[in-house]
Amino acid sequence: MTESEGTASPTEPQYVESADDFSQKVNENEIVFVDFYADWCGPCKMLEPIVEDLAADTPASVLKVDVDQHQQLASQYQVRGVPTTVLFVDGDVEEIMVGVRGKEQYVSLIEQAAN
Numbered sequence: 732m733t734e735s736e737g738t739a740s741p742t743e744p745q746y747v748e749s750a751d752d753f754s755q756k757v758n759e760n761e762i763v764f765v766d767f768y769a770d771w772c773g774p775c776k777m778l779e780p781i782v783e784d785l786a787a788d789t790p791a792s793v794l795k796v797d798v799d800q801h802q803q804l805a806s807q808y809q810v811r812g813v814p815t816t817v818l819f820v821d822g823d824v825e826e827i828m829v830g831v832r833g834k835e836q837y838v839s840l841i842e843q844a845a846n
Contacts, residue, residue, distance in 0.1 A: 740792040744782055747796045750804055760792040762844050763819040764837070767796045767810045774831045775814045781834045789841045791818075820844045 740760060747753045757763050766782045768775035786793035798805040798813055808817055808827070818826040818840055826840055 740786075740790055742787045744786045744793040744795045747794050747801060747804070750801070753794065753796065753801075753804055756792060756794055757819050758822050761821060762789075762791040762841060763794060764789075764791040764841060765794045765796060765808075765817040765819065767798050767805055767808070767813055767815040767817070769798050769813045772813045778814045778816075778831045781831075781837065784834060785837055785841065789838060790845050791841045818844060 740762075744766070745756065747756070757765075764782075764785055766775075766778065768778070782793055782795065785791060796804055798810055805815075808815070808824070812829050814829075814831060816828045816832075816837070817824055825844055
């Protein structure tokens, strides 16, 4: 990890390795967009290109959490269906959305959080 990564958000989604990894990434970045997904989930696959665009085109750090590998994290954030997206601002949950939304809605939420 380079020093600059602490200030600028990565331009690609980051896959969460553990609960500690998740906490560290949420707390290190001002705006964090989290995609709770499953490999077997059709709508999750539809959301994938949007999530990649959000990482590249917005100030948010984008995390991906596989709910099958990280059931405790999914439970902690009350993920009952996938995909579920969670927007964190300064380490706090700002918004939780279940299902796939249009890219514009996600961008709008992130831009509001950034202002």
